[in-house]
Amino acid sequence: MRAVTCRRYGPPEILRIEDLPRPVPGARDLLVRVVATTVTSGDARIRGFRCPALFWLPLRLAIGLWRPRRPVTGMEFAGMVEAVGDAVTRFRPGDRVFGLASVGAHAEWLTVAEESAVAPAPAGLSDIEAAALPFGGLSALIFLRDIARIVPGERMLVIGAAGAVGACAVQLGRHLGAEVAAVCSAANIDLVRSLGATVVQDRAVWDPGREEGRYDVILDTAGAGDPARFRRLLAPRGRHVLLSFGAAGIAWMLLTALWPGRRVVCGFAGGGAADLRFLRDLAEAGRLLPVIDRVLPLEAVVQAHRHVDAGRKRGALVLTLDPVPG
Ligand SMILES: NC(=O)c1ccc[n+]([C@@H]2O[C@H](COP(=O)([O-])OP(=O)(O)OC[C@H]3O[C@@H](n4cnc5c(N)ncnc54)[C@H](OP(=O)(O)O)[C@@H]3O)[C@@H](O)[C@H]2O)c1
Structure with missing residues (x-):
């Protein structure tokens, strides 16, 4: 073969x-x-x-x-x-x-x-x-549902929203009841909006400083922001989820787990047949494109x-x- x-x-x-x-x-x-x-x-x-x-x-x-x-x-x-x-x-x-x-x-x-x-x-x-x-869908599902533990009504920001994981995260975030905002390059804004993000910003001109305290979950698929800078964007119990991380990300996760409040969380996606069947049902219903x-x-x-x-x-x-x- x-x-x-x-x-x-x-x-x-x-x-x-x-x-x-x-x-x-x-x-x-x-x-x-x-x-x-x-x-x-x-x-x-x-x-x-x-x-x-x-x-x-x-x-x-x-x-x-x-x-x-x-x-x-x-x-x-x-x-x-x-x-x-x-x-x-x-x-x-x-x-x-x-x-x-x-x-x-x-x-x-x-x-x-x-x-x-x-x-x-x-x-x-x-x-x-x-x-x-499967790759983007399972990753987005595990990070949103199991690692960020997003709940309906929360406000979520997806950074890198046009990639394989980001495009699924925007759609699954909506399905899990979140209000989804996104950051991507200008050429991908229409695509990401069509997937269900209500506010989509061009990453070349996006000014995080103007969104203090706004998000319950930030899903950073692009390794775009250091936790110290993004901390101010989080609501009091907000989670900054890192998909790509090294020692610094883990140190932030351990430190922010020591007391209640804003947290940094990292992890690895997994997911099995049951999760895949969940994605299949969404795709068949036209809710995961x-x-x-x-x-x-x-x-x-x-x-x-x-x-x-x-x-x-x-x-x-x-x-x-x-x-x-x-
Ligand atoms: N921890 C885990 O288990 C796990 C699982 C899956 C994936 N990951 C990691 O997650 C990351 C994303 O994976 P993926 O498969 O979605 O990647 P991908 O399909 O290659 O997409 C990457 C996206 O990132 C955006 N981007 C590139 N540079 C950026 C920047 N400086 N700021 C903001 N956005 C930027 C690009 O969109 P624009 O051109 O629109 O900006 C691109 O669409 C990878 O690093 C991957 O290794 C980790």
């Missing part, structure tokens, strides 16, 4: 398309024929091994000290179940699915555990659209990584795979 591989950490040009054996599903696995996948900010980070110094060693130990231990790249996928292991009960060959794997989605075939983040794909969405939802920057063939993976590295992606960048003969 064709698969994108990353056999050392480095720039986009190190990626290769290789011909590899098709993976074999275990008893509790699905074999998925991947129709669409994406290049996420997470894929680009792992390829380039861009991470704060604090996480360098733990992350290298987890994914490969000298080179990626599992070379096939890619997390998000949509496609069709080709075969299932003997112990699988919830899926059958022919089911359309979408999901988020840890690696291996940039390939014609992928095996995923039945119990992992895989669910029936949303009816009415194409594979390209379905593949655009996929935002797609561009669609490229798998062979353009280097170009795709260069675009993600530039940091200006709108929603998801989708890669498509030709149907496998037979």
Whole structure:
């Protein structure tokens, strides 16, 4: 099968398309024929091994000290179940699915555990659209619902609102009952407004100093503001949520947890099949729209990584795979 591989950490040009054996599903696995996948900010980070110094060693130990231990790249996928292991009960060959794997989605075939983040794909969405939802959707859901613990009526600000996570956060924030404001570049203002943000500001001219005490939750997907500066924007029990953070972010989180009041919170997104089914239901009801920057063939993976590295992606960048003969 064709698969994108990353056999050392480095720039986009190190990626290769290789011909590899098709993976074999275990008893509790699905074999998925991947129709669409994406290049996420997470894929680009792992390829380039861009991470704060604090996480360098733990992350290298987890994914490969000298080179990626599992070379096939890619997390998000949509496609069709080709075969299932003997112990699988919830899926059958022919089911359309979408999901988020840890690696291996940039390939014609992928095996995923039945119990992992895989669910029936949303009816009415194409594979390209379905593949655009899991990474941004699960990240936004976990950060808003579980980490920020947003409640209806709260005022929320999304910084970096046009990216994969930001575009889902604007929509999920509305769904969770928040009043959503957003900051993005001028070219993305109309898009972000169409997703449900009531006030959208151009990040080139945005003046945070004029919004003191305004927000219950600030979701900073862009690593745009240092906590000291953004603290004044928070309401008395407001939470400043950092998606990208290092030692300083963790220090802020620990310090602000010591007494009641404004807090900095950081964490890592996870999410499983139940969360994915929640996103699917929203997508089927038209309340979570996929935002797609561009669609490229798998062979353009280097170009795709260069675009993600530039940091200006709108929603998801989708890669498509030709149907496998037979
Ligand atoms: N902790 C976790 O578990 C977790 C999970 C998922 C993602 N993340 C992190 O979250 C971040 C966002 O991920 P993503 O997938 O949404 O990224 P993405 O799709 O590449 O989008 C990034 C967005 O950031 C905006 N941006 C770039 N520079 C900015 C700046 N200086 N100020 C404000 N906005 C800026 C860009 O929009 P404009 O051009 O409109 O400004 C772009 O749309 C990444 O750093 C990723 O690693 C963390």
